[in-house]
Amino acid sequence: MSRPRTQAEYLARLVPPSVAGLNRRTLLAGAAGAGGLLGTGLLAGCGDSDSGGSGSKTVSMGSNASDPTPKDVLAKVSGAFKTSSGIEVAINTVDHNTFQENINNYLQGKPDDVFTWFAGYRMRFFAERGLAGDVSDVWGKLSGFSDAFKKASTGDDGKQYFVPFSYYPWAVFYRKSVWQQYGYQVPKNLDEFTALANQMKKDGLIPIAFADKDGWPAMGTFDILNLRINGYQFHVDLMAGKEAWTSDKVKKVFDTWAGLLPLHQPDALGRTWQEAAQSLQQKKSGMYLLGLFVAQQFNADEQADIDFFTFPEIDSVIGAKALDAPIDGYMMARKPKSEANAKKLLEYIGGVDAANISVQTDPGTLVANTGADTSGYSALQKKAAELVGSATEIAQFLDRDTRPDFASTVIIPALQQFIKDPKDVGGLLTSIENQKKSIFTS
Known part of the structure; x- marks a missing residue:
């Protein structure tokens, strides 16, 4: 396979055709056992409150960004979003592993309006099961993403369910x-x-x-x-x-x-x-x-x-x-309490301003939006971007x-x-x- 010369070329290899079309028919086998944590409220959505109704100025987010740096990025992005929109983000941060282990029951219960997740198989799994909201209209307002990033955000039905934010080799x-x-x-x-x-x-x-x-x-x-x-x-x-x-x-x-x-x-x-x-x-x-x-x-x-x-x-x-070289990003619940606010937040997260905040704050990831100002990348980040760009094939992670x-x-x-x-x-x-x-x- 030839060496990819552009971001679009290497990202086109992020979603292998042999995987993308598989039918996701079964429930997470271990979800019932792991779901006990839900009863303690460790992964219960902030969206349980009545604050997300019509005319609300809040939106809830379930986040696995429990480590200091990604948590700081999200806090700054949420703060900037509130400044530009007047909408406050109520963040429900849960330990990264706990979030992943309990995500299935979380999404079937009363999840937050928006939640952190991953591109690839795992995104398509919840989209196919009807546990994620269609954000195709949000994508109609986004710019700075290649067709390959859009492909990585698309379910088996051709609709978009994911907004990419960052990736890393x-x-x-x-x-x-x-x-x-x-x-x-x-x-x-x-x-x-x-x-x-x-x-x-x-x-x-x-x-x-x-x-x-x-x-x-x-x-x-x-x-x-x-x-x-x-x-x-x-x-x-x-x-x-x-x-x-x-x-x-x-x-x-x-x-x-x-x-x-x-x-x-x-x-x-x-x-x-x-x-x-x-x-x-x-x-x-x-x-x-x-x-x-x-x-x-x-x-x-x-x-x-x-x-x-x-x-x-x-x-x-x-x-x-x-x-x-996995892609991290955000999805919307199937029935958010405040769908309008959730989509406004996702549009902001997918924009250049949010990407620039990540560049300035997180030395451990690369931003997905090509319109971002990456002049602030460290030498390590620049080399990482070159590494991904030189890859002939890219997997999302096991x-x-x-x-x-x-x-x-x-x-x-x-x-x-x-x-x-x-x-x-x-x-x-x-x-x-x-x-x-x-x-x-x-």
């Missing part, structure tokens, strides 16, 4: 000062990567910072290894349930990962991604595979010391041009490219079991495949 991050101190060089292939990690171990560093307490970070490791070993098309077909997890191709991914695990930070299941990032920040670790948002864990002076490289090639025929029930109830526990005990790969993959067949044929 996954790569291997490191501190330049540490690498300069030890004379490390960016590896070009897996052998060089492994040799580098072993040298870091000899130098007293943790070679690869790692965390999976929350279940999702390890998905990024699986994604990149599968993309490097088996290529993009096999990866998206595997996510779509079209390939067998018991195949030799998938076994090779886990065998390769098992060989790398001793070079990862131990006890990962008890550590959050932020804690792993602190290991890099404190110069205790040499590398960290994560999204660009890792920069949020460094102060302004330290951010100039961060650099990254794309995970190196494993198979020279496949190369190293595919990567994960739990966004496959069925949400499969990701949450099968893959998360399976990967955590593998990290805990990587010896029985065959048995693990047989279990995944059996559960996949049950879920994808239901």
Whole structure:
């Protein structure tokens, strides 16, 4: 595949045709079990109040932006929206993982007017089930988005249900000062990567910072290894349930990962991604595979010391041009208490002013609106934009490219079991495949 030269070209690859047309027929298998948190009000919508009726000057938002930087971005965007419209945003912030685990029951109950969510499979899943509102008319007022961004925001019925706000690539991050101190060089292939990690171990560093307490970070490791070993098309077909997890191709991914695990930070299941990032920040670790948002864990002076490289090639025929670059954004509830205000908010969020606030506030993401003033991007952000622009294929991330029930109830526990005990790969993959067949044929 030729190298994309424009944002539209690379973003056109964000929604693979083999995935986009799948019928989402079943409910989240684990939602009932996870839904207990709803009873405690942890993910109950602010929209339960009567403040969103006709003539209201408020709109409610359910937000997973629980980390300081994205929370600050949303607060500033909401404040600017109130200044321009006179409408106040009542933000219901919930821990990121709790939000994701309970989203299905939340949307079937009394959700907020607008809520944070993701492009890709997960957006289309709720759109197809009638759990999201049609915002096609909002898109009629938006500018600065390529056709590819619009495609990433469109449900299987051709209507838009999502307004993109930001995106970010996954790569291997490191501190330049540490690498300069030890004379490390960016590896070009897996052998060089492994040799580098072993040298870091000899130098007293943790070679690869790692965390999976929350279940999702390890998905990024699986994604990149599968993309490097088996290529993009096999990866998206595997996510779509079209390939067998018991195949030799998938076994090779886990065998390769098992060989790398001793070079990862131990006890990962008890550590959050932020804690792993602190290991890099404190110069205790040499590398960290994560999204660009890792920069949020460094102060302004330290951010100039961060650099990254794309995970190196494993198979020279496949190369190293595919990567994960998820899109984050906003959706509207199917029956918002204040639909007019909800759409006004989404129009503002999709505009240049909101994008400029993000550029000025968040060093860990790239803005989706091409009309934004990106002159304020850090060197790290500029390099990240170049990385995404040079990618030949772009995935959304494992739990966004496959069925949400499969990701949450099968893959998360399976990967955590593998990290805990990587010896029985065959048995693990047989279990995944059996559960996949049950879920994808239901």
